[in-house]
Amino acid sequence: MFLERVIEVWGLGLRNIWRNKLRSFLTMLGMIFGVGSVIAMLSVGAGARHEILSAIQELGIRNIIVNSVKPPEETTEETTEDVWKDKYGLTFEDADYITAALPSVERLLRVNRIPKRIWYRSKRLEGAVLGVAPEYLETFALDVSRGRRFTEMDSRIRARVCLVRRSFVKQLNTTEDAIGMWIKIGTQPFQIIGLLADEEFKSHTREALAIDGVSQEIYIPYSTSMHIFGTANYVQRGGSHEYSEIDLDQIVITAKRDEDVFITSRILKTMLDNMHEKVDYNIIVPLELMRQRENTSRVFNLVMILIASISLLVGGIGIANIMLASITERTKEIGIRRALGARRNDIVWQFLTETLAIAVIGGLFGCLAGIAGTQGIVALTSWKAIIEPHYVGLSLGISLTVGVVFGIYPARRAAFMDPIKALRRE
Amino acid sequence: MSESRPVIELRGLSKDYGSGDSTITVLSELSLSIEEGEFVGVVGASGSGKTTLMNILGCLDSPTRGNYLLNGTDVSGYNDDQLSRIRNASIGFVFQSFNLVEQLTVLENVEVPLFYNRTPRKHRRAICMEQIEAVGLGHRLRHHPSQLSGGECQRVAIARALANNPAILLTDEPTGNLDTKIGQEVLNLFHNLHEDGRTIIMVTHNPEIALSLPRVIELRDGRVEDDHAARTFLDRMEVH
Numbered sequence: 001m002f003l004e005r006v007i008e009v010w011g012l013g014l015r016n017i018w019r020n021k022l023r024s025f026l027t028m029l030g031m032i033f034g035v036g037s038v039i040a041m042l043s044v045g046a047g048a049r050h051e052i053l054s055a056i057q058e059l060g061i062r063n064i065i066v067n068s069v070k071p072p073e074e075t076t077e078e079t080t081e082d083v084w085k086d087k088y089g090l091t092f093e094d095a096d097y098i099t100a101a102l103p104s105v106e107r108l109l110r111v112n113r114i115p116k117r118i119w120y121r122s123k124r125l126e127g128a129v130l131g132v133a134p135e136y137l138e139t140f141a142l143d144v145s146r147g148r149r150f151t152e153m154d155s156r157i158r159a160r161v162c163l164v165r166r167s168f169v170k171q172l173n174t175t176e177d178a179i180g181m182w183i184k185i186g187t188q189p190f191q192i193i194g195l196l197a198d199e200e201f202k203s204h205t206r207e208a209l210a211i212d213g214v215s216q217e218i219y220i221p222y223s224t225s226m227h228i229f230g231t232a233n234y235v236q237r238g239g240s241h242e243y244s245e246i247d248l249d250q251i252v253i254t255a256k257r258d259e260d261v262f263i264t265s266r267i268l269k270t271m272l273d274n275m276h277e278k279v280d281y282n283i284i285v286p287l288e289l290m291r292q293r294e295n296t297s298r299v300f301n302l303v304m305i306l307i308a309s310i311s312l313l314v315g316g317i318g319i320a321n322i323m324l325a326s327i328t329e330r331t332k333e334i335g336i337r338r339a340l341g342a343r344r345n346d347i348v349w350q351f352l353t354e355t356l357a358i359a360v361i362g363g364l365f366g367c368l369a370g371i372a373g374t375q376g377i378v379a380l381t382s383w384k385a386i387i388e389p390h391y392v393g394l395s396l397g398i399s400l401t402v403g404v405v406f407g408i409y410p411a412r413r414a415a416f417m418d419p420i421k422a423l424r425r426e
Numbered sequence: 427m428s429e430s431r432p433v434i435e436l437r438g439l440s441k442d443y444g445s446g447d448s449t450i451t452v453l454s455e456l457s458l459s460i461e462e463g464e465f466v467g468v469v470g471a472s473g474s475g476k477t478t479l480m481n482i483l484g485c486l487d488s489p490t491r492g493n494y495l496l497n498g499t500d501v502s503g504y505n506d507d508q509l510s511r512i513r514n515a516s517i518g519f520v521f522q523s524f525n526l527v528e529q530l531t532v533l534e535n536v537e538v539p540l541f542y543n544r545t546p547r548k549h550r551r552a553i554c555m556e557q558i559e560a561v562g563l564g565h566r567l568r569h570h571p572s573q574l575s576g577g578e579c580q581r582v583a584i585a586r587a588l589a590n591n592p593a594i595l596l597t598d599e600p601t602g603n604l605d606t607k608i609g610q611e612v613l614n615l616f617h618n619l620h621e622d623g624r625t626i627i628m629v630t631h632n633p634e635i636a637l638s639l640p641r642v643i644e645l646r647d648g649r650v651e652d653d654h655a656a657r658t659f660l661d662r663m664e665v666h
Contacts, residue, residue: 004547019529336525339486340586341514341542343507420486423525 013354017361020326024358027322030315031362031402032369035395038308039370042391044377045301047384052293055204059286060139062106064253064265066090067210068246071278088280089246094272098253102267104260109136111250112225113210115235116186118218125171127164128215129185131225137163139252140201140209142219147179147194150221158224162190165200165216183218188228190220208284210250261287312398315362316406323355323410334414335422344415351414355407356400363399367392432459432495433593433625434483439492439502441478441648452478453648456492460594460627465620467636468629470645476629477598479645483627484517484596485509497593514542518587520597524579526571526586532558533567536586543590557585561615577608584615595619595626601635613638 017024059065068089099108112131117124134150136142144163154161162183169178169192182189200216201209211217235242253268255261265285272281327334334347342350374385441453453475460466470476481487482494485501488509494502501512518539519525526535536554545553558564561581571579580600587595600616601609613635620626628639636642644652 001544001546005544008541008547016529332525333527333529336527337538337542338510339484339513339519339525340539341510341590343510343542345507346542420481423486423521426523 009349009353010357012350013357016326016354017357023322027319027358028362028365030318031312031359031399032366034308034312034315034402035363035366035398036369036373037311038398039367039387039391039395040373040377041304041308042394043370043374043385043387044383045297045304046386046388047378049293049297050386051202051384052204052297053290055202056286056290056293058141058202058205059208059284059289060254061287061290062255062258062261063139063286064255064261064268065208065284065286066251066253066268066272067282067284068249069280069282070244071280086242086244087246088244088278090248090251090281092247094275095248095251097275098251098268098271101271102253102264104256104264106254106256107135108254109133109139109252110222110248111136111252112222112229112231113233113246113249114185114220114225114229115233116229119184120172120181123171123173125168125183126215127168127218128211129162129218129220129225131222131229132219133222136222136252137219139254140205143197144194145197147192149194150219154221155223158227159221160188160190160224160228161193161220163194163196163219164192165196165218167199168216168218169195185218185220186229190218204289208286208289258287261285312402316359316402319355319358319402320406320410322358323351323407324413326354327351327410327414330414331417331422331425334417335419335425338417338419339423347415348408348411351411352404352407355411356403359399359403359407360396363395363402364392366399367395370395431462431498433462433464433497434458434460434627435493435495435498437493437495439482439489439494441475441482441487442490451648453482453489456648456650458643458650458653460625462625463620463623465616465624465626465640466628467639467642468627468645469631469633469636469642470651473647474645475648476645480596480598480627480629483594484519485512510542514539515590516593518590518592518595520580520583520587520595520600522599522602524571524576524583524603526579526582528571531568531570532563532574532582535571535582536589539586539590554585554589557589558582560588561585575608576604577611580604580612581615584612584619588619593625595624597626598629599631600628601630601632 070086071088095108095110099105110133114129114131116129118127118129119125134152134155137144137149142163147163149163150161153159162185164178172178172181178192178195181192183192184190200206201211206212231247232243232245235244253264255264262285265283265288269283272283337347337350370391371387374387377383378385436456436458439453439456440451443450443452456479468476468479478487482489485496485504486509488504489502492502493500496512496516501509504512527538530538533551533554536557537550540550540553555564555567558567561584563578563581563585566574566578566582571582574582587597595616597616601612604612616626616628628635630636642652642654643650
């Protein structure tokens with residue numbers, strides 16, 4: 001009974017909307033753009049947030065990464081004792097001291113970077129060679145899809161083995177199975193024993209792990225790297241050459257618990273500040289990055305919401321405006337209905353339903369427009385977007401709210417007209 | 427006629443417009459009663475208060491002072507919702523300009539009063555079809571008012587006024603927009619309804635129509651100037 005009535009009132013509203021197709025469509029445009037922009041912003045925002053979070057999670061939220069960096073030029077000039085050799089960065093003592101002094105550290109992994117050229121037969125390949133412990137692969141979820149990973153034995157016997165990315169294999173330009181092939185790092189031969197599962201790290205991860213933009217990583221056992229290449233690096237670039245010594249290119253510290261991360265990183269910073277004269281290291285705390293990013297995206301979201309609200313406001317005002325015009329136009333009808341026994345509430349519902357119908361239809365089209373717009377943005381840019389099913393419900397909610405907020409005044413105005421005057425209107 | 431009771435009773439009813447010094451009294455101390463089954467004409471020059479009286483009788487307006495008893499219930503102090511309900515249940519309006527809703531079909535127009543008293547759709551349809559048949563427009567159910575002639579429109583309006591089986595039928599110059607022949611047909615329709623026992627109050631300027639009515643109330647300056655009961659009226663006719 002009640003339902004039948006609701007259906008009838010909606011039917012009446014929809015008929016009126018259909019009667020004025022063009023006007024209704026123009027009125028809906030405000031909602032279409034408003035809701036569409038909300039959906040597009042949400043999808044793109046969620047996509048960006050997801051990407052950042054997953055990148056940071058890739059780094060591991062319990063990890064603290066410390067990279068050795070070349071200190072600013074001016075300070076190096078003061079060290080006059082050894083002009084041709086530049087020693088900087090994290091030292092073996094740093095690592096030992098950290099393990100001994102910080103009880104919250106579960107483990108500390110050493111990384112040796114080998115700035116050597118890589119060759120396959122006579123072909124030069126792009127790659128960044130990293131000497132790492134077997135645990136390093138677990139820490140950064142470097143799963144091997146084919147072949148095998150490093151073992152304790154590889155470390156102990158200092159095996160000349162390496163793990164490579166799939167994209168690195170493509171550079172070999174061969175149809176043969178890459179596993180078992182030999183490549184040369186500098187002048188030293190290494191055998192490929194496994195292929196890593198994922199294509200590559202996300203850009204945030206690469207940055208944090210100090211891997212340059214183009215190279216694919218090649219992992220060799222840490223012990224092998226120390227045995228064969230040591231800590232001295234000789235780099236020849238163009239005409240100039242550079243000779244430097246870095247004990248540890250990177251250390252990765254894993255805290256015992258999530259709560260320990262901040263305090264550990266703070267103590268670590270103080271310790272390194274005291275032990276190093278120059279700032280020849282940088283500390284990256286993924287958990288901190290995550291917090292920062294979350295804050296940034298919160299501000300970003302607020303701005304987005306504000307913009308979306310303004311477009312919804314404009315849409316709502318458009319609806320209210322058209323409804324007021326429609327009510328003036330239909331004064332006579334209102335008078336007739338009132339004379340025949342419509343109560344004020346009946347009139348309110350009649351016009352509110354019409355507004356809601358316009359808003360909701362506009363909102364649903366807006367939802368579609370938003371999804372389409374998001375696909376367009378994704379296709380045209382490198383952004384990622386996440387469209388979730390609850391956006392449809394959200395659009396419905398937003399448009400109902402806009403409909404009620406902007407429909408109530410015109411509807412009440414219609415309901416509170418004097419029926420006698422309304423009837424007399426031609 | 428002995429068992430009839432007043433459907434409408436006005437006791438010292440007044441209506442003022444404006445306030446303070448600029449108050450205009452449109453109806454003053456009006457007292458009259460109309461029995462069930464009467465067909466009453468209301469005449470008077472413009473400005474005599476006819477329209478105001480009709481609005482009050484039709485529960486579109488409330489009196490400033492005095493009482494209006496409809497079917498024995500005092501409705502003079504009713505609020506808007508209560509008045510709406512009374513209009514819906516007890517009053518059928520037939521206007522000079524028909525006042526049909528353009529966007530609705532004939533059937534839907536007649537359904538409007540039943541829609542507002544929450545009669546279920548199916549039941550409503552049945553009642554309205556019957557009413558439309560009764561005014562001879564059964565073949566026009568799906569037409570819109572713009573597709574009908576004036577006489578047909580007025581018949582639809584009469585069907586609509588009767589849909590809720592109201593206690594009184596209020597009509598304001600129902601033949602004013604119609605030519606003589608069609609007007610006479612519509613008037614006959616009212617006479618038929620009167621014979622069926624309907625209580626009808628008709629405002630009219632047309633002396634010919636007024637003369638054809640059993641009782642005529644003449645208003646002047648907001649007061650009852652003359653109230654010819656049916657018999658008196660006939661007497662006067664004889665005198666002439």
